Amino acid sequence: MDQLLLNIHPPAEKSLQNFVAGNNHECLEALNNFVHSDNNQFIYLWGEKGSGKSHLSQALSTQDITIIEDVDTFDEDRQIETFYLFNQHIASHTKMLLTGSNAPAHMGLRDDLSSRLSWGLVYQLKGLTDIEKMLALEHYAKEKGMSLNLNVLAYCMKHLKRDLPSLISTLDALDEWSLKTKRPISIPLLKQLIG
Numbered sequence: 001m002d003q004l005l006l007n008i009h010p011p012a013e014k015s016l017q018n019f020v021a022g023n024n025h026e027c028l029e030a031l032n033n034f035v036h037s038d039n040n041q042f043i044y045l046w047g048e049k050g051s052g053k054s055h056l057s058q059a060l061s062t063q064d065i066t067i068i069e070d071v072d073t074f075d076e077d078r079q080i081e082t083f084y085l086f087n088q089h090i091a092s093h094t095k096m097l098l099t100g101s102n103a104p105a106h107m108g109l110r111d112d113l114s115s116r117l118s119w120g121l122v123y124q125l126k127g128l129t130d131i132e133k134m135l136a137l138e139h140y141a142k143e144k145g146m147s148l149n150l151n152v153l154a155y156c157m158k159h160l161k162r163d164l165p166s167l168i169s170t171l172d173a174l175d176e177w178s179l180k181t182k183r184p185i186s187i188p189l190l191k192q193l194i195g
Helices: 003-007 025-036 053-061 075-091 111-117 129-144 150-158 164-181 189-194
Strands: 042-046 063-069 094-098 121-124
Touching: 025 042, 042 053, 042 111, 042 189, 053 063, 053 075, 053 094, 063 075, 075 094, 075 111, 129 150, 129 164, 150 164, 150 189, 164 189
Parallel strands: 042 094, 042 121, 063 094
Antiparallel strands: none
16 A cells, blocks of 8 residues: 555655644754854754654755764764764864764764764754644645545544655545546545555
8 A cells, every 4th residue: 555655656855845843943943054054063863763854864965964864773883984974074064964763872872973973953853743744734735736624634644654754645646546536535535545
Protein backbone atom coordinates (compact mmCIF):
# COMPACT_ATOMS: atom_id res chain seq x y z
CA MET A 1 0.00 0.00 0.00
CA ASP A 2 2.69 2.54 1.01
CA GLN A 3 4.71 1.80 -2.12
CA LEU A 4 1.65 2.27 -4.32
CA LEU A 5 0.95 5.65 -2.75
CA LEU A 6 4.52 6.81 -3.08
CA ASN A 7 4.71 5.70 -6.71
CA ILE A 8 1.57 7.57 -7.67
CA HIS A 9 2.78 10.99 -6.53
CA PRO A 10 6.28 11.83 -5.26
CA PRO A 11 6.49 14.07 -2.20
CA ALA A 12 7.13 17.79 -2.71
CA GLU A 13 10.68 19.13 -2.52
CA LYS A 14 11.58 19.96 1.07
CA SER A 15 12.00 23.62 1.99
CA LEU A 16 11.93 25.81 5.08
CA GLN A 17 8.72 27.35 3.73
CA ASN A 18 6.80 24.06 3.58
CA PHE A 19 8.05 22.77 6.95
CA VAL A 20 5.13 22.54 9.37
CA ALA A 21 6.68 24.08 12.46
CA GLY A 22 4.19 23.18 15.19
CA ASN A 23 6.07 23.98 18.42
CA ASN A 24 9.34 24.51 16.53
CA HIS A 25 8.96 28.15 15.46
CA GLU A 26 12.08 29.30 17.32
CA CYS A 27 14.14 26.61 15.59
CA LEU A 28 12.74 27.49 12.16
CA GLU A 29 13.56 31.16 12.73
CA ALA A 30 17.10 30.22 13.81
CA LEU A 31 17.54 28.12 10.64
CA ASN A 32 16.42 31.04 8.47
CA ASN A 33 18.97 33.25 10.23
CA PHE A 34 21.60 30.50 9.92
CA VAL A 35 21.16 30.43 6.14
CA HIS A 36 21.13 34.19 5.66
CA SER A 37 23.74 35.42 8.13
CA ASP A 38 27.24 34.61 9.33
CA ASN A 39 26.40 34.77 13.04
CA ASN A 40 26.43 31.02 13.61
CA GLN A 41 28.64 28.34 12.15
CA PHE A 42 27.05 25.20 13.61
CA ILE A 43 23.53 24.00 14.35
CA TYR A 44 22.67 20.66 15.90
CA LEU A 45 19.06 19.39 15.67
CA TRP A 46 17.81 16.46 17.66
CA GLY A 47 14.51 14.74 18.17
CA GLU A 48 12.54 11.57 17.72
CA LYS A 49 11.93 9.95 14.36
CA GLY A 50 9.35 11.93 12.40
CA SER A 51 10.08 15.24 14.13
CA GLY A 52 11.36 16.86 10.92
CA LYS A 53 15.15 16.52 11.09
CA SER A 54 15.42 15.00 7.61
CA HIS A 55 13.02 17.54 6.12
CA LEU A 56 15.13 20.41 7.45
CA SER A 57 18.40 18.75 6.42
CA GLN A 58 17.12 18.32 2.87
CA ALA A 59 15.80 21.89 2.83
CA LEU A 60 19.26 23.26 3.70
CA SER A 61 21.27 20.87 1.50
CA THR A 62 20.93 23.22 -1.48
CA GLN A 63 22.82 25.90 0.48
CA ASP A 64 26.58 26.04 1.03
CA ILE A 65 26.18 24.05 4.25
CA THR A 66 27.67 20.68 5.18
CA ILE A 67 24.89 18.35 6.35
CA ILE A 68 25.62 15.38 8.61
CA GLU A 69 22.63 13.32 9.74
CA ASP A 70 22.22 10.71 12.47
CA VAL A 71 25.54 11.24 14.27
CA ASP A 72 24.27 8.98 17.05
CA THR A 73 24.63 5.98 14.69
CA PHE A 74 28.33 6.62 13.93
CA ASP A 75 30.99 4.10 14.90
CA GLU A 76 34.29 5.23 16.46
CA ASP A 77 36.02 5.90 13.11
CA ARG A 78 33.13 7.94 11.76
CA GLN A 79 33.01 9.96 14.99
CA ILE A 80 36.72 10.77 14.63
CA GLU A 81 36.17 11.83 11.00
CA THR A 82 33.29 14.08 12.08
CA PHE A 83 35.41 15.64 14.83
CA TYR A 84 38.15 16.50 12.33
CA LEU A 85 35.54 17.83 9.90
CA PHE A 86 34.33 20.15 12.66
CA ASN A 87 37.85 21.49 13.06
CA GLN A 88 38.15 22.06 9.30
CA HIS A 89 34.91 24.02 9.33
CA ILE A 90 36.11 26.11 12.27
CA ALA A 91 39.29 26.99 10.37
CA SER A 92 37.49 27.77 7.11
CA HIS A 93 34.52 29.57 8.76
CA THR A 94 32.02 27.38 6.89
CA LYS A 95 28.69 26.12 8.15
CA MET A 96 27.55 22.69 9.34
CA LEU A 97 24.15 21.30 10.28
CA LEU A 98 24.13 18.02 12.19
CA THR A 99 21.29 15.85 13.44
CA GLY A 100 20.83 13.08 15.97
CA SER A 101 18.23 11.41 18.10
CA ASN A 102 19.20 12.96 21.44
CA ALA A 103 20.97 15.85 23.13
CA PRO A 104 24.76 15.87 22.53
CA ALA A 105 25.69 14.63 26.01
CA HIS A 106 23.17 11.77 25.97
CA MET A 107 24.21 9.74 22.93
CA GLY A 108 27.33 7.95 24.16
CA LEU A 109 29.55 9.72 21.63
CA ARG A 110 33.24 10.51 22.09
CA ASP A 111 33.64 13.40 24.54
CA ASP A 112 35.40 15.62 21.98
CA LEU A 113 32.60 15.16 19.41
CA SER A 114 29.87 15.56 22.00
CA SER A 115 31.50 18.82 23.08
CA ARG A 116 31.70 20.09 19.49
CA LEU A 117 28.00 19.38 18.93
CA SER A 118 27.25 21.78 21.78
CA TRP A 119 29.38 24.62 20.37
CA GLY A 120 26.70 26.05 18.13
CA LEU A 121 22.96 26.33 18.44
CA VAL A 122 21.21 23.19 19.69
CA TYR A 123 17.49 22.64 19.15
CA GLN A 124 15.21 19.80 20.09
CA LEU A 125 12.56 19.29 17.42
CA LYS A 126 9.19 18.38 18.84
CA GLY A 127 6.88 16.21 16.77
CA LEU A 128 3.50 17.51 15.66
CA THR A 129 0.44 16.66 17.68
CA ASP A 130 -2.43 14.89 15.91
CA ILE A 131 -4.40 18.15 15.89
CA GLU A 132 -1.45 19.99 14.28
CA LYS A 133 -1.17 17.23 11.66
CA MET A 134 -4.88 17.50 10.89
CA LEU A 135 -4.62 21.29 10.55
CA ALA A 136 -1.55 20.97 8.33
CA LEU A 137 -3.32 18.42 6.10
CA GLU A 138 -6.44 20.58 5.93
CA HIS A 139 -4.33 23.59 4.93
CA TYR A 140 -2.44 21.50 2.36
CA ALA A 141 -5.69 20.25 0.82
CA LYS A 142 -7.09 23.81 0.60
CA GLU A 143 -3.87 25.04 -1.04
CA LYS A 144 -4.25 22.31 -3.68
CA GLY A 145 -7.91 23.19 -4.19
CA MET A 146 -9.07 19.79 -2.95
CA SER A 147 -12.63 19.45 -1.72
CA LEU A 148 -12.08 17.31 1.34
CA ASN A 149 -14.34 16.09 4.12
CA LEU A 150 -12.59 16.10 7.51
CA ASN A 151 -13.78 12.51 8.04
CA VAL A 152 -11.33 11.47 5.30
CA LEU A 153 -8.48 13.06 7.25
CA ALA A 154 -9.64 11.41 10.46
CA TYR A 155 -9.72 8.03 8.66
CA CYS A 156 -6.18 8.58 7.37
CA MET A 157 -4.94 9.45 10.87
CA LYS A 158 -6.57 6.37 12.35
CA HIS A 159 -5.75 3.72 9.72
CA LEU A 160 -2.62 4.80 7.81
CA LYS A 161 0.97 5.76 8.58
CA ARG A 162 0.76 8.90 10.69
CA ASP A 163 3.93 10.75 9.74
CA LEU A 164 3.23 13.94 7.81
CA PRO A 165 5.11 13.04 4.59
CA SER A 166 3.15 9.77 4.27
CA LEU A 167 -0.14 11.53 4.99
CA ILE A 168 0.59 14.20 2.39
CA SER A 169 1.54 11.53 -0.16
CA THR A 170 -1.77 9.83 0.59
CA LEU A 171 -3.68 13.07 -0.05
CA ASP A 172 -1.80 13.61 -3.31
CA ALA A 173 -2.56 10.07 -4.44
CA LEU A 174 -6.19 10.40 -3.39
CA ASP A 175 -6.53 13.67 -5.30
CA GLU A 176 -5.07 12.09 -8.43
CA TRP A 177 -7.25 8.98 -8.03
CA SER A 178 -10.33 11.17 -7.63
CA LEU A 179 -9.52 12.97 -10.87
CA LYS A 180 -8.85 9.72 -12.76
CA THR A 181 -12.04 8.04 -11.58
CA LYS A 182 -14.09 11.28 -11.74
CA ARG A 183 -15.43 10.58 -8.25
CA PRO A 184 -15.48 12.91 -5.26
CA ILE A 185 -12.97 12.32 -2.49
CA SER A 186 -14.51 10.12 0.17
CA ILE A 187 -13.63 7.33 2.58
CA PRO A 188 -14.89 4.64 0.14
CA LEU A 189 -12.69 6.13 -2.60
CA LEU A 190 -9.73 6.12 -0.21
CA LYS A 191 -10.39 2.49 0.70
CA GLN A 192 -10.52 1.60 -2.99
CA LEU A 193 -7.18 3.37 -3.55
CA ILE A 194 -5.35 1.62 -0.72
CA GLY A 195 -7.18 -1.68 -1.07
